[in-house]
Amino acid sequence: MIRTFIFFLAVVGLTAAPETGKVVSLSTDGMAKIVHSDGSTNFLRRFSEGDRKVGWIGRTVRYEVVTEATETQARGIVSADAEELRRVAEVTDTLRRETVDKGRMVSRMPNELMPNMALWDQSGRLVMKKDFLGHPLALNFVFTSCRVARMCPASTSSMKRLGDALAKLPGAANVRLLTITFDPETDSPGVLRTYADGYGIDHERHRFLTGDAGQIKDLMSHYGIQTLRDDGTIVHNAALIVISPEGRITYRSEGASFDAEDVAARLLKLSGTAGTKSR
Structure with missing residues (x-):
């Protein structure tokens, strides 16, 4: 899933990188606070409308960070629970x-x-x-x-x-x-x-x-x-x-x-x- 997604992003000219972390909160406008898997860094990533409705809060997830203009999004979110x-x-x-x-x-x-x-x-x-x-x-x-x-x-x-x-x-x-x-x-x-x-x-x-x-x-x-x-x-x-x-x-x-x-x-x-x- 991740490899195909990265290829698509390269074609359309967006940048992407994989991340793993725990979703600790999600605001009403779709901004999620995510703690890096080693606990060292907090991220703010925008979730899609569909992912906002998925029960990701409190879960460890893997996703692609996509930067488009000034916005940083999390796409292709999947469970990374061991x-x-x-x-x-x-x-x-x-x-x-x-x-x-x-x-x-x-x-x-x-x-x-x-x-x-x-x-x-x-x-x-x-x-x-x-x-x-x-x-x-x-x-x-x-x-x-x-x-x-x-x-x-x-x-x-x-x-x-x-x-x-x-x-x-x-x-x-x-x-x-x-x-x-x-x-x-x-x-x-x-x-x-x-x-x-x-x-x-x-x-x-x-x-x-x-x-x-x-x-x-x-x-x-x-x-x-x-x-x-x-x-x-x-x-x-x-x-x-x-x-x-x-x-x-x-x-x-x-x-x-x-x-x-x-x-x-x-x-x-x-x-x-x-x-x-x-x-």
């Missing part, structure tokens, strides 16, 4: 071994268990597979800079309609939606927060996830998502995967768009409240 990074590395390594062992049979089929994961959501929280067990899930993949209307924008719009349909069903309070970026080098938690806000997403029900690029690449393989970088963008297929509260894949819909009412009914059935009427 324990979180250890947990992510552990899951990433295990998933890599599983991916290699499965070879060409890596894509998981209906009734197989979902793979493990350790990723950060749009609120900066580290979430893992275990956090979603007990919840029916609908999962898809997008990247926020996608400009092909029939792909990621259509996929996210369908997920928004699904969330709206579920909100009308009293028995669907337990259902969760997950969207994983396949461009983690660009899509930091703050970027995902801004993207989700743009669609009016319910942040408690619908998590947007980012993190280790290698882990996400392996997750894509397990869920049958393929990508190819071409002419400055990412060409990819799309699918919606429905997962039971026990963590088993139960249904897959190919394509970016899907019938939100049909998927809501499937999720409601998995939650054990299929007979519940909408308000």
Whole structure:
């Protein structure tokens, strides 16, 4: 994520340098006070609108310092918490071994268990597979800079309609939606927060996830998502995967768009409240 960002800044003529520190305060105008990792220096860095909404206060973070004219900004903010990074590395390594062992049979089929994961959501929280067990899930993949209307924008719009349909069903309070970026080098938690806000997403029900690029690449393989970088963008297929509260894949819909009412009914059935009427 950092390397790609530095290259972009060089192209547009901005200066950047990496920093790590603990966020101790954040003013209403977006200026964050950050204590250097060794405690020697205090920095004032401007956070984007999305990062202001992420729960970074009190957290150790890594970011790029971008100087543009007289303003110093922190961009591409990600967690640098040692324990979180250890947990992510552990899951990433295990998933890599599983991916290699499965070879060409890596894509998981209906009734197989979902793979493990350790990723950060749009609120900066580290979430893992275990956090979603007990919840029916609908999962898809997008990247926020996608400009092909029939792909990621259509996929996210369908997920928004699904969330709206579920909100009308009293028995669907337990259902969760997950969207994983396949461009983690660009899509930091703050970027995902801004993207989700743009669609009016319910942040408690619908998590947007980012993190280790290698882990996400392996997750894509397990869920049958393929990508190819071409002419400055990412060409990819799309699918919606429905997962039971026990963590088993139960249904897959190919394509970016899907019938939100049909998927809501499937999720409601998995939650054990299929007979519940909408308000």
